[in-house]
Amino acid sequence: MTQNADRAGDRAYIRDLGRAFGGALLFSLPLLMTMEMWALGFAAEPHRRLVYLLAALPLLFGLAHYAGFSARRGLVNNLLDTLVALAVGYVTAAALMSIFNVLDYSSASSAVGQVTLQAAPAALGALAARRQLSDASDEDGEDQASYPGELFLMLAGALYFAMNLAPTEEMRLIAYLATPLGALGVLVLSIILLHLIVFEAGFAGQEKAETPLRAFLDFTLPGYGLCLLASLAMLWVFGGTDGHGLQALVANVVVLAFPAAIGAAAARLLV
Template identity: 60%
Template sequence: MMDLSLAFDPSRERDYARDLARAFGGALLFSLPLLMTMELWWFGFILSPLRLAIFLLVGLPLLLGLALYAGFSKQHGGLGHALLDTLAALAVGYLTAAVVLTLFGVLEPGAPPGQIVGQLSLQAIAGAMGALLAGRQLSAGKDDTGDEDQASYPGELFLMVAGALFLGLNMAPTEEMILIAYRMSAFHVAALLVLSLVIMHAFVFKVGFAGQEAHDRPLAAFVHYTLAGYGLVLLTSLYVLWVFGRTDGHGLAEIVDAAVVLAFPGAIGAAAARLLV
């Protein structure tokens, strides 16, 4: 017979309850700017079901990667526990969004179910990211869930994408991204791109990325981390702009300009990913 003392460990359950509470705090911390952004409320019910589905499907492997990297629970055990953490984080993200948007009066009682699901789903990914990273962000230096310095080169690039997406989701829904791109000349766009690379390269050597070890090979570090990372940031920016319909009806030059504008905060988020995630 199964030993019930092994099935139920009060100390383990208390730890998990504490981690879960911290996950809600992380979800609120990460998603509050989005929860208070009017454009996200509207996109929740005007966004096409296809784009919303793609947004969720792309978000799932991202969340799984963050669960493997961190996870909100200390009870790690490989892919199985990472999957459970991912599902729990999604539930935390949805519940946090539902409570806050209800309190804000955004969720209308008589609204169609599709509208409510759309509004919650756009918010839940950011909330789930915060839930998974709560152990690192809210532990005050205690109970770290892993050793940050052990990330491989693909792992470093993955963290850059996560950092870029974190800031990109906060800005891509707003009209200002398109307005700024419209007001900029080709010189401004090129200068912003160069500035993004400079800031990104400076950050890489200050926040613990593996490229920090390559001071004796600055060109290799620039190519492998800064340039590769910025390329991923641009792709992430294009993806987020597409999700929110910011590329619809615009020419190639306008789309590139908007991507470079969004990639500016995205590059900072990517380069500071070790601090953000």
């Protein structure tokens, strides 16, 4: 009986692991096929890549707690899921970039740097795979997020969307072309959409709040603040803050915070 249970558990874990690879591919594919990310992998300063990877670890650990690619929970299991998801991210990124022939083999540090930048979003996808690639029956008994947990999930979604767009030249061009009034319009639109998508659109999984004003003060404004923080962090990692005056920096952050706000809203609906 015990052997049968062990075998069933092994089969379930293999299934979960396969789903994690699917989620890693799904979430990382846009970045894996982005030319700027190939270049930044070896052009970005080593200390920025290190900060990027170290900052990803608590983010992934939190996602392992609230989502996770397996049904196991607890401190040790969350830590194991985090490390396995990161390994899945590295394997997925290395394999696809090798197939695409975009790795720089001139030095080991260049190739490792390229894969490292891609591994974090792939690992995020691996951890979200169970929620997004499984049937509803797998979701029974999932952890419900507290208020800090809800804000954490918003930050995770904001970081993922900002991560996908911060390296691209298009984001910097939009910020360069934006007038002060246009940047203000983007800011206001970001806040409105963040609030409407989560609290007013009627999507499954939306947060129930006592009043729209309470929801706006408790979630929307703090959530948008996290979007600004996530945008600034991703711009710094990818060199988007270098050589800018205050006005240009604010424009870049506000423009990137627009997709980050959509990501924050989506994370609370989907994770």
